[in-house]
Amino acid sequence: MRGSPSQHERRTDPDDQGDGGTPAADTNDGPRNPGDGGFPSGPDGIPVLGNTFQFTDDPHAFYDELAGYGDVVGYSVARQRMATVLHPDLVEQVLVTDSDRYGKWDLSDFGQQFASDGLLFTEGAQWREQRTQAQPAFQLDRIRSYGDAMAGYARELVEDLDDGEVFAANGRFSELTLRILVDSLFDLDVDGSEAGETITHGAQALNERAGPRGVSTFVPTWVPTPSNRRYNRAMAEFEDTVDDLIAERRAAEDGDHDDLLAMLMQAGDDGEGMSDKELRDTMLTFLFAGHETTSLALTYTTYLLAEHPDVADRLHREVDAAVDGDRPGTFDVFGLEYLDRVCTESMRLYPPAYVVFREAREDVELGGYELPADTKLTLPQFRIHRDERWYDDPGEFRPDRWTDEFEDSLPEYAYFPFGGGPRHCIGMRFAMLELKLVLATLVRDCRFEHVGDEPPEPRMAATYQPEEDVRLRVTKR
Ligand code: HEM
Known part of the structure; x- marks a missing residue:
């Protein structure tokens, strides 16, 4: 059905599992x-x-x-x-x-200390309250309103890429997803304002620290190493900027914004809202949880398309048939079954959040x-996700394995890129829409070829980031 969440989104969303299918007993061997x-x-x-x-x-x-x-x-x-x-x-x-x-x-x-009052790390009653306040901002009809910005920034990236250019997919997609997130969270353009730049800088510092070349997670942030000092400074500037934005909006009783910060602030209009520190930590959490994860999903999916031209061809045909003009819209991508299977299979092989703790x-x-x-x-x-008890040829990229029949026979938690249960990813629908809109925009105009002989080697950093840049050559269609 057009506009409805995909089969695997239903599988991973405990709020919406009405017809998600039950695991078949025959493939569900017990623990060894x-x-x-x-x-x-x-x-x-x-x-x-x-x-x-x-x-x-x-x-x-x-x-x-x-x-x-x-x-x-x-x-x-x-x-x-x-x-x-x-x-x-x-x-x-x-x-x-x-x-x-x-x-x-x-x-x-x-x-370590990171956004301790934000949704990712709070517990008990505080977490429940915050989750209830944030949930409406991530409902499907709200998420759709960010679709234009997602497709618009993706279109800019396509225009920016020259025919024949070789680019580092992870770097370019990281810039793109940050741009989309800063716009959706704060209604700011990354290049257009000092606040946008400071927030970008904070997100990048966080990423650098959490990335493959960052300092060990076992070095506390209070140890005065040069990289810790840089990180702490960027975080302090980030916090000041977000505090200022919140204060300005409160003072102006400014109802003009249609972003996630405004949604969270409105959720507190009855006097029971988040404190300024909770708001700030939650925004920081969204930046951290929503930026590199989505960028990695785009990186690995375009890499897999580059290595599987037959899959890319089929995807081109599906997108071309569904989209008029150069910019796919939110409603265009919801119905694209093959695009859905490509994304599902890519996050099976390369889950951006690779372990739940x-x-x-x-x-x-x-x-x-x-x-x-x-x-x-x-x-x-x-x-x-790569266990041969649940997947035939688990190392192979085969989007077509994701038939309804296969999904119904799979144990529920043999696939859980967005976690599960009450603390499943609140940004899942946002991420899936972004992934699909950006991919549809890219494949409408571009083909990719992987430059290099070795597949990416994901490292167990805060997210599943590739050890080396994933370099792709673009050919304009
Ligand atoms: C492909 C992209 C993404 C992946 C793979 C992903 C994955 C996950 C996973 C596995 C969890 C569960 C963590 C746990 O149970 O400990 C989670 C939680 C969370 N994610 Fe995502 N995420 C993505 C995108 C996003 C986006 C775009 C946002 C926000 C804009 C976001 C915000 C959050 C938050 C706030 C939580 C904590 C929820 C809670 O504890 O109540 N994520 N994510």
């Missing part, structure tokens, strides 16, 4: 190593440091090793007791069924094991 009431076994580490070195040295190899132990694996990193969960049914138990027995990781355990708030039972309170859990999409 049901427990006997103790802590799960896993690789031995060095006393005191546990498995810290194995983990930081080569996390992908470490996860390969973990998978050899079964579907619930215990170990320790940086003195923290850890468990990794590799079975969809147990992921569902943590994120959905028993969600109130688990919380987010406490970053201060690692000496949880911490047991009390002693819990999981898969027959006993996990003591404070155990930190990782639920790795990047592994579960």
Whole structure:
């Protein structure tokens, strides 16, 4: 149906799973190593440091090793007791069924402080209140109103790319998604104002710190290294700018804006709204959670299209048939089934948020094991999405695997790029619309060729960023 969320959006949206399909029992094998009431076994580490070195040295190899132990694996990193969960049914138990027995990781355990009063990290009643206030800003009819800006900025990028030009997809898409986000959040043009520039600068500093070449996550922000000083300065300027914007709008009782900040401020008009710090931390959270994730989805999808010309050809045909003129609109892209499958398959292979983190708030039972309170859990999409128990030829890019029949036979949490349960991604519909509008705008005019022989090597930074630039050559159609 035109304008309705796609099948996989329904799968990942607990608010809307009316007809999402039930997992078929025949493919839903149980966990491989049901427990006997103790802590799960896993690789031995060095006393005191546990498995810290194995983990930081080569996390992908470490996860390969973990998978050899079964579907619930215990170990320790940086003195923290850890468990990794590799079975969809147990992921569902943590994120959905028993969600109130688990919380987010406490970053201060690692000496980090980031937007502690923003939606991503708050807990309990404070989180519930904030989520209720922010939810209307992300409903489909609101999200659609950002479609013009998304398609408009994408069109500018297409016009900016010269025929034959080689460009770093990750860099260009990062600029694009930031531009779209700053416009949607603050009604600001990145180049057009000092505030826009400061916010951009803050988002970039955050990204740099969280990216593959950033400082280790284990170096607290208060250690006065040069990069920490730069980061702290950029964050302080960002915070001042957002505080000023909020103060100006409150003083002017300015109802002219149609952005997410205005929506959040209106949600508090009855006097029960967010404090200025909560507002500021929530805006920072949106910038952090919504910028690089969407940029990576675009980067890996265009890379995959470049490597699979047959898929790109089919997508061109679908988009050409649906779109009049040079700029696809919001309603054009909702009905495009092949585009939907391409995006779904791309985020299966390269989930931009590659692990969901949880911490047991009390002693819990999981898969027959006993996990003591404070155990930190990782639920790795990047592994579960490539498990051959659920996917044939899991390493292959095959958008056509996503038939309704296949989706119905798949365990619900064998695919969860946007998380699940009450804390699933609030920006999912925003991100999916952006992804589809930008891709449709790009493929309308461009073909891509990958420059280089090696596939991207994603690194486990704050998001699944490629170690090296993903370089593409553009040919104008
Ligand atoms: C392809 C793009 C995106 C991906 C893959 C993604 C992925 C995720 C995932 C996996 C979670 C769950 C984290 C957890 O349970 O611990 C999450 C939460 C969140 N995301 Fe996204 N996200 C994307 C885009 C966005 C956008 C565009 C925004 C905002 C504009 C956003 C805002 C948030 C927020 C605020 C949360 C926390 C929600 C809560 O805890 O209630 N995300 N995202």
